[in-house]
Amino acid sequence: MSKTLKEIAQQLRASDTKVQLIYAFNGTGKTRLSREFKELAAEEIDVNGEDLESSDLARKNVLYYNAFTEDLFFWDNDLNGDEDRKLRIHPNAFTKWVLEEQGQGPTIIDYFQKLTNSNVEPQFSADFSEIYFTKRGDAEHARIKISKGEESNLIWCVFYSLLELIVEELGTAAEKRSTADFNQLKYVFIDDPVSSLDDNHLIELAVDIAKLVKSSSAGLKFIITTHNPLFYNILSNEFNNKLAKDPDAENIEWLYKPANAKKFRLDKKADGTFELALLDRKVPFSYHLHLLSEIRSAISNGQLRKYHFSFLRNIFEKTATFLGHDHWESLLPKAADGNPDPFFNRVLNLSSHSAHAAEEAGEVEARDKNKLEELVGFLSSKYGFWNEPLDVPND
Known part of the structure; x- marks a missing residue:
């Protein structure tokens, strides 16, 4: 049955499934769906009863990565001097926490270089408001502007580092967490993180995401959308496999089972409505x-x-x-x-x-x-x- 994107977002939010994986062609409406979902999720937050002293992070129940995430980063091309090129970061609670409070700059740089095999070396400014880029081996350390694909991959690495830390925090007993800022977090919406990666690194990325999703706390739900068949199939295969808390234990406790995942295809109809078709768990999409x-x-x-x-x-x-x-x-x-x-x-x-x-x-x-x-x-x-x-x- 055809639905509006808002109705599909409501369907996704109402599901008790751990992870919902969605394939859709480019231009179908994946990013708009992520926005609809974000707005619906925000309605769950009790604004009247919230602690006014709580941080910006503590007032969020959804973490999302999409095209709007990339808008947090913008270029200063130094049009006058044409030398001091840098990627600026709009002030926001998430990057402030992961960069300033958690010191994840080196981890992000390492992950970026591992993911891209690039000779580009990112450097964060002292106040973490800017990122500079140089080429490895350049004695003059000239600041360069990287490609759009490299930029997208770096932004993904920032998001992924943040997500890793959050999953680690929520996997710890509430009284032992280093922060209570993510106690209200319920949803993670990842919209098409694929950009300019070769197949080997694309597979590596999908495996990393699946492992993180499967190891996360039971209360955290994920929605992942993609237009890339290979990326979809790798995730689909990974979500078909169980994950044990301790595989060597006498009585195995499963952190994740294949029944915790659903796979869909999002189609746009000629009349502007949409259909979310449920795909067989064992059938790969191509x-x-x-x-x-x-x-x-x-x-x-x-x-x-x-x-x-x-x-x-x-x-x-x-x-x-x-x-x-x-x-x-x-x-x-x-x-x-x-x-x-x-x-x-x-x-x-x-x-x-x-x-x-x-x-x-x-x-x-x-x-x-x-x-x-x-x-x-x-x-x-x-x-x-x-x-x-x-x-x-x-x-």
Whole structure:
């Protein structure tokens, strides 16, 4: 059933699930969803009964990372001198605590360099209001401006260091905590931390996040959104594994079980509403598998349209690339002469390159429908795709 983003945020907030992992294409509304969630969570705070002497941190029940987090950091490009470039930090309670009170500057720098393999060396100013960047080995220590991707990764490292400390605090008995500032924290919303990382570091990042989530206190809930299939799949796989408090104990106490996670796909409808589709816990998400699922569903429901032929061609192209073929047509069924069957080729090409947009929603001839079904069956059996339709129930 279609919903507004606010209604989906309400659904996420009402869930008792430890972690909710959401895949969505870019532009779907992930960042807006994080804002809706933040505003809903803020309504839970008892403003009238709060301690006026409490810190800014103690009055927050949600920690979030999204595009607005990056807005806390802004560049001073030294337009006059063109030498003293620095990244400034807007005053805020979170960076003040993690940098000034907890002294996490060196940890953040180490994590940034580990995550990026960069020769860039960040340096925090004495009052932690600015960050300078130099290149390793530069004897002159010239201050440089880093790329947008490097900047995003550094900001993520600041957030991650903060999150690690919070998880550690909340994992300690309340009377033994070094601060009570996070006792009210209930939610962590992480929106697309992926930026300019190669696959190896992306996998490392996903594993780190999953480990931190699974080891966190039972009262802390996480919502993680991403547009990256690899990042989603690594997190999904990690959340399918248990985590024991002490794996060597005679009676194992589980900190985390796979039932503590739910996986979703967020879709935006043509009318501007949204659908949060529940994904099977054991089914990995990949774009080409999603397309194949859509085609199979259309076949089952008798709703084949011309754009489904484009979907199938896309799957053949991705499969050909994976198998090392120069031309996707070489994967098609063979005719009697040993060459790719020209009829299958024609069907996919004609239906994938309609001259008018209106044709894309047009009816498909029965003969072409039969050929598409035949191709789907051939693709599944010949190249090892799962033969059953992917079960994607609605939540």
